Amino acid sequence: MSTVDAATGADAGTAAAREREDVVVGDEIVRHKRSARLVHGAVALTFFACLLTGMPIWSPVFGWMSGFFGGLAVCRWLHPWTGLAFVLATAAMTLQWRRSMAFEASEKGWLGPKLFRYMRYEEVDPDVGKYNGGQKLFFWAAALGALGLLASGLVMWFPESFPQLAREISILLHDVAFLLFAVAIVYHIYLGTAAEPGTFRAITRGTVTKSWARLHHPRWFREVSGGDSRPR
Amino acid sequence: MIPQSLEIRRSSASLKGTVAGSREVPVVAKYVDTSTCIGCKACEVACVEWNDLPSIPTHQFGSYQTLPTLHADFWNLIRFREMEVAGQTTWLMRKDNCMHCEDPGCLAACPAPGAIVQYANGIVDVNPDACIGCGYCETGCPFDVPRIHERTAKMSKCTLCVDRVSVGIEPACVKSCPTGCLHFGTKEDMVELGAKRVEQLQLAGFREAALYDPPGVGGTGVVTVLAHGDHPEWYGLPRDPRVPFSIGVLKRVLRPLGMLAIFAAVVGAFAHYTRFGRKAPPNDGAGERGGRAA
Numbered sequence: 001m002s003t004v005d006a007a008t009g010a011d012a013g014t015a016a017a018r019e020r021e022d023v024v025v026g027d028e029i030v031r032h033k034r035s036a037r038l039v040h041g042a043v044a045l046t047f048f049a050c051l052l053t054g055m056p057i058w059s060p061v062f063g064w065m066s067g068f069f070g071g072l073a074v075c076r077w078l079h080p081w082t083g084l085a086f087v088l089a090t091a092a093m094t095l096q097w098r099r100s101m102a103f104e105a106s107e108k109g110w111l112g113p114k115l116f117r118y119m120r121y122e123e124v125d126p127d128v129g130k131y132n133g134g135q136k137l138f139f140w141a142a143a144l145g146a147l148g149l150l151a152s153g154l155v156m157w158f159p160e161s162f163p164q165l166a167r168e169i170s171i172l173l174h175d176v177a178f179l180l181f182a183v184a185i186v187y188h189i190y191l192g193t194a195a196e197p198g199t200f201r202a203i204t205r206g207t208v209t210k211s212w213a214r215l216h217h218p219r220w221f222r223e224v225s226g227g228d229s230r231p232r
Numbered sequence: 233m234i235p236q237s238l239e240i241r242r243s244s245a246s247l248k249g250t251v252a253g254s255r256e257v258p259v260v261a262k263y264v265d266t267s268t269c270i271g272c273k274a275c276e277v278a279c280v281e282w283n284d285l286p287s288i289p290t291h292q293f294g295s296y297q298t299l300p301t302l303h304a305d306f307w308n309l310i311r312f313r314e315m316e317v318a319g320q321t322t323w324l325m326r327k328d329n330c331m332h333c334e335d336p337g338c339l340a341a342c343p344a345p346g347a348i349v350q351y352a353n354g355i356v357d358v359n360p361d362a363c364i365g366c367g368y369c370e371t372g373c374p375f376d377v378p379r380i381h382e383r384t385a386k387m388s389k390c391t392l393c394v395d396r397v398s399v400g401i402e403p404a405c406v407k408s409c410p411t412g413c414l415h416f417g418t419k420e421d422m423v424e425l426g427a428k429r430v431e432q433l434q435l436a437g438f439r440e441a442a443l444y445d446p447p448g449v450g451g452t453g454v455v456t457v458l459a460h461g462d463h464p465e466w467y468g469l470p471r472d473p474r475v476p477f478s479i480g481v482l483k484r485v486l487r488p489l490g491m492l493a494i495f496a497a498v499v500g501a502f503a504h505y506t507r508f509g510r511k512a513p514p515n516d517g518a519g520e521r522g523g524r525a526a
Contacts, residue, residue: 057343057366059487060245072344073385076364119504121511159367160380167371168478175482179490186497194505197512211513 017206244342332453341372
């Protein structure tokens, strides 16, 4: 293992983030190694491909989106394939990230009061590890949602091979799953960019600052640095 | 027949809803008397010929019926049902084709603007240029009529020969019927004709004879005289066809609600930003720029 000079800072961090994560490099900490960032990138890309090919079919209000692909008929043809790609990417992400996304006993209240306190910036918990309860909830909800979209999507892909009841349930399930996803993704992107500065770079170049880690994930900070997690 | 207008009364996935012309156009209907159908299949041939449909290889599957079910290239199928009624063997023929519902489930389910239209005269038609082949119409139809063509990926079904009707002549199937069990005219006239025939049948001993014009879909553009009107399912007709509940939920509840939810989520994120600002580490450059950081 090579030691990286603290003085070289950022570049050393991104270099280290190719292969490793959860290590301190100078003033930064590597949060996501390259393969994890690529998997997340694949999920994001295929998600938007699904969104843009699916929403014009969902409602004519979004019919203009079909223009990017050459019309609604192309969207109907393309959407099942982008959907399949999204499910595969999500499956890969679920496999790769599942261990660090395991729930802990202290994360019980996240579906209710803790989430609201967190959004009001009132939640102060020195025991937050690499991911907080909300992130874990979103992660598993996305995995479950992708499964629901796959099951219903297959029925809608080949409607003639399934009985009427299955088709009707699938149309509804696909819609509900999409809507939950759409609403959740708005906040996923908002929290990862505008609301919490310093977060987005974790999924692009792989590193975060020490002070970011101390604020958002104090226990993870202690674990990787062995240092003091009290605010400076 | 007076020439029918091709004004469009309703169009699938249309945000504007109904586009009615100012002229009043009579609603048309086809009358089918199952009690005088002899199963000659002249109407099947006439349909295939007029609509220039390719012939489909047929196989003997234990019935006189041409095909087991409708096909994207076969829009009019006489169904044969042999059964015992009151100790007598009877043949129940039924003309299986698009019913041209007043409230069409296929049109309600269709997500492609203008792919399924209902003309002012009540005929429900497909525009293959706009059809995307998704198959929602198959789910929306309570009569199992629409078929997606495996080669073109477009839906096709009986058009009630709208190309003939619009120039003032009856559909090809009606033209070809040798027994007079098929008639074509205004819906009003066809219902009247049906009522007379039902009366005749009741006098002749078929006390349960009835005219099949199901109110669950607002009535149909094909009215059918059934000698055993209390058992439409004997003929393969649903007792109380309706546009599937799920299609209504999808279009009237989930879509507006979903639109609102997505809009509210975006507005909510903006509102959150103005109220709570950023959550940034105190010593980071990003934190200094603004927001009330925790």
